[in-house]
Amino acid sequence: MNAAVNTTTIGFMLSRPWFWASLLDGLKITLYISGVSILLAFVFGIVVGVARYSRAPVISWIATAYIEFIRNIPLILLMLFCFLVGQMKDVAAAILALTVFTTAVIAEVVRGGLNSVPKGQWEAARSQGMSYLQILRHIVLPQSVTKMIPPIVSQFVTAIKDSSFALLLGVVELTARGNILKSLFSGVGQILMIYAVIALFYFSINFAISLVARALQKRLSAGRGSIG
Amino acid sequence: MFDGFIQWLGNLSLMFSSAKWASLGDHLGLIFSGLGITIVASVLALALALVLGIVFGVLSASNWKPLRAVARVYVEFFQNTPLMLQVVFLGFGLPIVWPQFNAVPVLMVGVIGVGIYHGAYISEAVRAGIQSISKGQLEASLSQGMSYVQAMRHVVIPQALTVVLPPLTNQAVNLIKNTSVLLYIGAFDLMYQAKSIQAANYNPGPVYLVAMVLYFCLCYPLAFLAKRLEDRAEAAQGGGQA
Numbered sequence: 001m002n003a004a005v006n007t008t009t010i011g012f013m014l015s016r017p018w019f020w021a022s023l024l025d026g027l028k029i030t031l032y033i034s035g036v037s038i039l040l041a042f043v044f045g046i047v048v049g050v051a052r053y054s055r056a057p058v059i060s061w062i063a064t065a066y067i068e069f070i071r072n073i074p075l076i077l078l079m080l081f082c083f084l085v086g087q088m089k090d091v092a093a094a095i096l097a098l099t100v101f102t103t104a105v106i107a108e109v110v111r112g113g114l115n116s117v118p119k120g121q122w123e124a125a126r127s128q129g130m131s132y133l134q135i136l137r138h139i140v141l142p143q144s145v146t147k148m149i150p151p152i153v154s155q156f157v158t159a160i161k162d163s164s165f166a167l168l169l170g171v172v173e174l175t176a177r178g179n180i181l182k183s184l185f186s187g188v189g190q191i192l193m194i195y196a197v198i199a200l201f202y203f204s205i206n207f208a209i210s211l212v213a214r215a216l217q218k219r220l221s222a223g224r225g226s227i228g
Numbered sequence: 229m230f231d232g233f234i235q236w237l238g239n240l241s242l243m244f245s246s247a248k249w250a251s252l253g254d255h256l257g258l259i260f261s262g263l264g265i266t267i268v269a270s271v272l273a274l275a276l277a278l279v280l281g282i283v284f285g286v287l288s289a290s291n292w293k294p295l296r297a298v299a300r301v302y303v304e305f306f307q308n309t310p311l312m313l314q315v316v317f318l319g320f321g322l323p324i325v326w327p328q329f330n331a332v333p334v335l336m337v338g339v340i341g342v343g344i345y346h347g348a349y350i351s352e353a354v355r356a357g358i359q360s361i362s363k364g365q366l367e368a369s370l371s372q373g374m375s376y377v378q379a380m381r382h383v384v385i386p387q388a389l390t391v392v393l394p395p396l397t398n399q400a401v402n403l404i405k406n407t408s409v410l411l412y413i414g415a416f417d418l419m420y421q422a423k424s425i426q427a428a429n430y431n432p433g434p435v436y437l438v439a440m441v442l443y444f445c446l447c448y449p450l451a452f453l454a455k456r457l458e459d460r461a462e463a464a465q466g467g468g469q470a
Contacts (some may be wrong), residue, residue, distance in 0.1 A: 033346035041467045072401065072447035074408035076282045076419060081440070084432035087239055157308065164312035168412065175313045179320065188325050199309045 010185035026177035031096050035161040041102035043135050048109025070104035083169045094166035109151045113144035145192035146220040157206045243433035251429040262421030270404045276343030285354025319413035338410035345402045357392035381461035390405040390461045397454035401447045
């Protein structure tokens with residue numbers, strides 16, 4: 001009785017090393033799924049966005065159909081589809097679905113940014129003998145990147161949050177750890193604390209990214225002239 | 229590698245065999261009842277999100293700092309943590325901590341989760357709308373003999389709506405898509421029915437394809453409307469000083 005440890009206190013839970021190890025393992029999987037998806041989607045998003053913006057009929061049409069379809073179906077459905085119909089491993093299916101989805105969103109941002117550059121600039125550059133790619137690379141992209149970066153960065157936050165849908169495929173990422181840890185502790189305070197700690201993990205990463213996005217936006221819009 | 233691909237293709241074609249489509253046909257009733265629940269959940273969640281969004285949007289545009297701080301905490305917390313985590317908490321954590329919460333129907337638990345989450349995004353749209361109108365406009369209207377209500381009704385709100393409506397409509401699309409998390413707490417929505425039919429008959433191909441088409445039919449008209457509204461807002465901004 002005298003040496004008995006009260007296992008239902010928050011302090012007991014927070015002083016278990018395996019409690020933190022479990023959450024950090026989950027965080028690793030969350031960051032792996034979202035990180036790989038973000039990198040791939042950033043590249044593909046620019047390609048698809050330029051394709052959507054281009055005047056080439058078939059290419060532009062395919063890009064439009066892709067963007068419109070993917071943006072109007074739930075990501076959860078896309079993940080389950082990749083997992084079962086695509087016969088993929090759970091983490092791979094989550095990465096593929098998140099990449100496909102984020103690519104569509106970023107492509108739309110890229111198109112919007114490119115559209116913001118007046119058409120006259122194309123004509124002016126073309127009259128100077130520049131090629132399509134040269135104009136894109138030296139004239140249009142430098143001017144429109146200011147508009148694209150903040151929404152793209154905030155899409156990174158969305159990707160980190162949405163990677164939690166992978167728990168539906170059985171991936172034990174950060175959110176799914178809550179379900180496991182919850183069954184190991186019985187204290188009311190402990191259960192609240194588990195969710196609070198997980199929320200804090202997500203919040204600190206995403207809030208930091210949001211702050212970077214805001215700072216970027218300020219710097220880019222302040223130094224407009226110096227970007228080209 | 230090549231053999232693996234052939235086998236993958238073989239499995240894929242089996243998944244879309246006529247027997248698998250037939251087993252979907254037996255459960256169309258469930259699919260459409262799920263669609264109905266998804267629509268009901270979306271409407272209720274959107275109503276909640278609108279109320280929260282307007283209240284916190286007005287708060288975050290207010291001049292009094294403590295009110296702004298309350299709104300900031302709400303917006304930042306819900307924008308920076310996953311909806312899935314919030315729904316897992318409402319569905320499986322909160323009922324342990326607060327047993328009375330078990331009395332809330334599952335559908336309403338989902339509506340609360342999705343509504344609060346999207347309320348944070350709508351609040352940001354409302355704030356941007358309010359801040360887009362300069363104070364001078366209200367003062368000018370009042371000096372022309374308009375009452376406060378008239379000035380709001382004829383001058384301020386119509387302009388604010390041009391700014392607020394496009395992101396609001398986009399949020400409605402995201403909200404409909406996000407009601408698919410209801411499947412995790414067992415709310416019999418479209419996603420739930422699709423997953424359970426798939427589990428019972430192992431026909432993920434036809435079921436998920438049909439569910440995709442149904443979600444697309446719900447979302448695309450709104451997304452199209454959002455784009456039209458965006459174009460109109462841009463035109464209004466460009467030619468504003470006519």
